[in-house]
Amino acid sequence: MLGKEHVARVLPGGKVTLRARILDPFAPTRAAMSGTPFAHLRFVPETTSTNDDAQTLLGDPGAAGMTIVTDFQTAGSGRHGRRWIAAPGSALLFTTILPDPLPADALWSVPFLAGLVVHAALKRHGVSAQLQWPNDALLNGGKIAGILCISRGIGARAWAACGIGINVERTDDSAPANIAPPPAYVRDVSTVSRSALLASILQELDRRRALLDNPNRIVRKWEEVAQLAGTRYVIHIDGDAQPFAAIGRRIGPGGSLVVEQNGTERAINLADARILRNPG
Incomplete structure (x- = not known):
């Protein structure tokens, strides 16, 4: 949930006012990514969808490597427009624009790279997730993360961004009843904060993004991690x-x-x- 600090201001005549200022819960992430292509992090307390926000920025060199992260999405969605529902502050909800454009015919591999990145970052913090085609991560049969990538083509090249939602805190109103698969939560098995988890994801993305030069290598690794063959x-x-x-x-x-x-x-x-x- 959002924290606040109160800033005192002395007015003429000696009157003191207090103004509440929302604290950025992802400031530690920004500090951790300093000096990398993913240092540009924009926190918005509430938005319709971080993917919608990022879509308008694709192709803008000034937005390359930017991450837009929020506490609450009023219209978050997955494939086929399915709603992503999470109570304010309970999930890690963000979209990261890749730092460089890539060949348009390699776009299909981006969600698989994102899956590998999320899997590795969760594993760092003791969360043993299972990748499921095409864009989910499961924990004990429940959905802990979903991925929805977006792109904008410019000739034979394209800019891409990875929208990722991860269930962190279990709350009474996190998800409607009878949703399938049921949600799973990071906090059930790990105490990692949202800011630390985001930093781990961005670090893994920075380490692995060169794989986009070889989409087949990405999917072979994804098959291995997901234990696809024979499933x-x-x-x-x-x-x-x-x-x-x-x-x-x-x-x-x-x-x-x-x-x-x-x-x-x-x-x-x-x-x-x-x-x-x-x-x-």
């Missing part, structure tokens, strides 16, 4: 009446999930499918 999935294709069971094999061209169903391989497009559960 049993239940998949629901949008528009189909029933889900189906399949065995994960690999990530295909453009980020599709290649699975085996009844002895036959098929590619699942991330735009029209969702994983209902991952039995392991």
Whole structure:
């Protein structure tokens, strides 16, 4: 939650007034990233969506490497416009604009890189998350993090940004009942602060961003960390009446999930499918 300090001001005649000033809970993150391409951090107490804020800045050289972080999103969303719901101050909600443009045909690999970064940062703080295609991280079967990347093409190049939401504090009104998968929370297993976790994520992103020169290397690493090969999935294709069971094999061209169903391989497009559960 937001902290406040009261600033005293002496007016003519000796009258003293107190003005409340909202403290930036992510000042330690900014200090930790000083001297890196990710030192530019903008904290806004409330916004509609950090992705919406970042979208207007893509392509602006002055915004390269900027992170926009908030305590509360009034219209946060994931894939297909699904709502991301978190009580004020309970989640780490931010969007980071990558410092450099990349080839437009490599954009599909950015969410997989973001997944690796989030997984590694959580692991630093004792949170053993499991990556799930295409853009989630799970903890004990519950969703602890979601990723939604955005981009803006400029010819053959593109600017990209990673929008990330991580459930940190469990509150009475963090999520509606019967949501699937149910939410999981960092605080259930770790005492790391939101500011320290954000610093770890940005440090991991700085360390790994050179991988964007080789998208196939990113997805091979993602497959390894997610233990994709042989994992049993239940998949629901949008528009189909029933889900189906399949065995994960690999990530295909453009980020599709290649699975085996009844002895036959098929590619699942991330735009029209969702994983209902991952039995392991």
